[in-house]
Amino acid sequence: MNSIEILKRLKDFDEMISNPSIRFSHKYVLNHRSEYADIGIATFNRDIKKLKDLVNQRYGELAELYDDNLLKNDRKSASYYYALPNIRAFDDLNTSDSQKLIELLNTVIQLFPENEALIQKITAKINVNYPNKENKKIHWDPLQLIFEGKRSGSHYLKELLDYILQKKPIKISYGLKEYRILPVLIKEYHNGWYASWYVLAKELETNSHLTTSVSTKGLRCFAVEKIVKISQIKEQINLDIKPDFNPGLYFKNILGIWRKNIENLPHDPPTIEVKFKVKKDSWIKNYLTSHPIHFSQVLVNQEDGSQIGHICIEDTEDLTNLFIKYADQFTVLEPLNLREKIKNSIRKSLEEYK
Known part of the structure; x- marks a missing residue:
């Protein structure tokens, strides 16, 4: 088998492993992918080893935190899975291609303004999956999207998303107040009247010498349409973001977007x-x-x-x-x-x- 065929197989395996609905194993491949029906267990194990090396090399420091074990093995079911969401060994596009695609989509907005909201979503997804040099790959999904339609606050979407990908604290003018925050996720929500953007964020200490621990417990939502201005925080902010941090879990046990004040509770509300x-x-x-x-x-x-x-x-x-x-x-x-x-x-x- 030539190197091109091996690469194709590795990419297919990578895609299957990243799919949470698939319990990926040698048995699964034999039963569900007829083109790989002749793959023996030795070849399969070599492919897994190559994928482990690729994903550890790609995610560097994050892989070190997981003892170079981002591709995990469930021995009981003999299946494999990635330790965190959005982990992939391969990308379908390179960064240069993705940035050219974004430029093209921005041109399309000018020609077809009625599709602006949908194009903004596509652009946002490209920015997440194919970050440029300034935007580091993060280990959580910073977007929770719903259906089509124009959203209040859409003009801040790309700027906020860039700050999320850069893990960069910002200052926002929100109504009549100012907040220092670390944005971590953008979410759409339909409240029964209309759909709008919200940014989930961690409020930061005013004392920049203190280290801010970022967890789902201390997060809160801001309506993007109420943001008047966004500016960067120039001083260095010390952040402690654990490798298993997943802001999407903030919404796990609720309907909608607003939770009761959980900042001062010893644990999440029952x-x-x-x-x-x-x-x-x-x-x-x-x-x-x-x-x-x-x-x-x-x-x-x-x-x-x-x-x-x-x-x-x-x-x-x-x-x-x-x-x-x-x-x-x-x-x-x-x-x-x-x-x-x-x-x-x-x-x-x-x-x-x-």
């Missing part, structure tokens, strides 16, 4: 178990199947055609508002305090229509 009933003739039954309220959602069909649902989630206003909004489709059964809160809100609304 989750609650919500039990709800979906009407048997409700249109929302199919919707909940394809679009769960939360990843913890479980639906159990009942004999009368209704469904009983369970989710384990933090108690937030967005959660309450969801059940109020669709109160004619499903009913909260437990916990009782959430049920009473919803009932009182609906009662007050009804009084306005008397």
